[in-house]
Amino acid sequence: MSYRKPAFRHPGLPHNALGYTRHDYEGAVSTLCAGCGHDSISAAIVQSCFELDLPPHRLAKLSGIGCSSKTPTYFLGNSHGFNSVHGRMPSVLTGANLANRELIYLGVSGDGDSASIGLGQFAHSIRRGVNMVYIVENNGVYGLTKGQFSATADAGSASKKGTVNKDEPIDLIGLALQMGASFVARGFSGDKDQLVPLIKAALRHHGPAVIDCLSPCVTFNNHAGSTKSFDFIRDHNEAVNRPDFVPHKDEIVASVPPGEVREVVLHDGSVVRLRAQAEGYDVTDRDAAQAWLNQRRSAGEIVTGLIFADPSAEDLHDHLGTVPKPLNRLTDAELCPGSAALAGLNAGLRA
Numbered sequence: 001m002s003y004r005k006p007a008f009r010h011p012g013l014p015h016n017a018l019g020y021t022r023h024d025y026e027g028a029v030s031t032l033c034a035g036c037g038h039d040s041i042s043a044a045i046v047q048s049c050f051e052l053d054l055p056p057h058r059l060a061k062l063s064g065i066g067c068s069s070k071t072p073t074y075f076l077g078n079s080h081g082f083n084s085v086h087g088r089m090p091s092v093l094t095g096a097n098l099a100n101r102e103l104i105y106l107g108v109s110g111d112g113d114s115a116s117i118g119l120g121q122f123a124h125s126i127r128r129g130v131n132m133v134y135i136v137e138n139n140g141v142y143g144l145t146k147g148q149f150s151a152t153a154d155a156g157s158a159s160k161k162g163t164v165n166k167d168e169p170i171d172l173i174g175l176a177l178q179m180g181a182s183f184v185a186r187g188f189s190g191d192k193d194q195l196v197p198l199i200k201a202a203l204r205h206h207g208p209a210v211i212d213c214l215s216p217c218v219t220f221n222n223h224a225g226s227t228k229s230f231d232f233i234r235d236h237n238e239a240v241n242r243p244d245f246v247p248h249k250d251e252i253v254a255s256v257p258p259g260e261v262r263e264v265v266l267h268d269g270s271v272v273r274l275r276a277q278a279e280g281y282d283v284t285d286r287d288a289a290q291a292w293l294n295q296r297r298s299a300g301e302i303v304t305g306l307i308f309a310d311p312s313a314e315d316l317h318d319h320l321g322t323v324p325k326p327l328n329r330l331t332d333a334e335l336c337p338g339s340a341a342l343a344g345l346n347a348g349l350r351a
C-alpha cells in the first residue's frame with residue numbers, strides 16, 4: 001500500500017527551468033522505518049533531478065527487491081518505473097536501455113540485491129557498458145528480511161544480537177572498477193552535500209555510473225559493533241574529494257586558486273569540480289584508484305567521493321553500433337530494408 005501526499009503546495013515554492021517544483025519529483029509517502037538512510041538517498045535523488053531540470057517523463061527508474069528497491073515508489077512519481085525480481089534489475093534495465101536509449105536509466109538496488117543474488121547481473125551490466133546510474137543503497141544487511149548479514153558486511157562486524165560475521169566482504173566499488181565502470185563513486189546517506197553532486201554528475205555521465213551509497217539500517221544495523229552504522233561511518237569517513245557539479249548550461253563564475261580544484265569535463269560539457277582532500281589523487285587513473293582504496297581500507301578508513309571517472313567512455317550502444325532511434329519508433333521500411341540490403345549483408349558475412 002502506498003500513501004499519496006496532499007496535492008496542495010505553497011504557491012511560493014521555487015520552480016526550476018521547466019516550471020516544476022521539487023514536489024513534481026517526489027513520489028508516495030515512504031513506508032520505511034523512520035530514520036532509514038534510504039529515505040535520505042531518495043531525497044538526494046529528488047533534489048538532483050529537480051536542480052538538473054530533468055523532465056520526469058525522460059527518466060526510467062528500475063529496482064530489484066528489498067527496502068532499498070522499494071524506494072523508487074517514494075521518488076519520481078511522474079517517471080517510468082519497473083520493480084523487478086530480486087537481483088535481476090540490471091538485466092531488465094539493460095533490455096529497456098537497448099530498446100530505448102532516449103531515456104535516462106536509474107537503477108536502485110541494495111547490497112543484498114546487488115552483492116548476493118544479483119552479483120553476476122551487477123558485474124555483467126557494468127562490463128557491457130550499459131549507460132545507467134546504478135545506486136546501491138548499502139547497509140550491510142538484508143533489511144527487508146530482518147537484518148541477516150549481506151555480502152558487503154565486514155568480517156568482524158557484529159549483528160544486533162552479537163553474532164560476529166566471519167566472511168570477507170565484497171567491495172562493490174572495487175568490483176565496479178575492475179568491471180570497467182566509467183564513473184565510480186561512494187557516498188553516504190548522511191552527507192547530502194557530497195551525495196547530491198555525485199548523483200547529478202552520474203546522471204550526466206555517459207556509460208555505467210556506479211554509486212555505492214552507505215545507507216545505515218536504523219532498525220537492524222546501527223549498533224556498536226556494526227561497521228555500517230551512522231556513528232562508525234562518520235568516524236571512519238575519508239573523503240577523497242568534495243565534488244561540486246556545474247551543469248553545461250551554467251557559466252562557471254567562481255574562480256578557484258589553481259591546484260586546489262581538479263575539473264572533470266563530462267560528455268555533455270558539464271563540469272565536476274573536485275576539491276581534493278587526498279593530495280596527488282588522480283580521479284582519472286583506474287589503477288591508482290584501486291590501489292588507493294586498498295591502502296585506505298587497510299588503514300581502517302572508508303573512502304568516499306568521486307573515486308574514478310572516464311568522461312570519454314563509450315557505452316553499450318557505441319559497442320554494438322545500434323540505431324539511435326528507439327526500437328518502437330522504427331518504421332517498416334527501416335525494419336525491412338529490402339532484399340538488396342539483405343544481399344549486401346550476406347555478402348559481407350561471406351567475405
Ligand SMILES: Cc1ncc(C[n+]2csc(CCOP(=O)(O)OP(=O)(O)O)c2C)c(N)n1
Pocket residue numbers: 065066067068069086109110111112113114117137139141142143144145150
Ligand atoms: C529470489 C528471492 N530470494 C530471496 C528473497 C527474499 N529477500 C527479499 S529482500 C532480500 C534482501 C534484501 O536486502 P538488500 O538488497 O540489501 O535490501 P535492504 O532491504 O537492505 O535495503 C531477500 C533475501 C526474494 N524476495 N526473492
Ligand code: SF4
Pocket residue numbers: 031032033035036037038067068139143144216217218219220
Ligand atoms: S529495516 Fe532497515 S533498511 Fe529496511 S526500512 Fe527499516 S531501517 Fe530501512
Ligand SMILES: [Mg+2]
Pocket residue numbers: 066110111112137138139140141142143150
Ligand atoms: Mg541491504
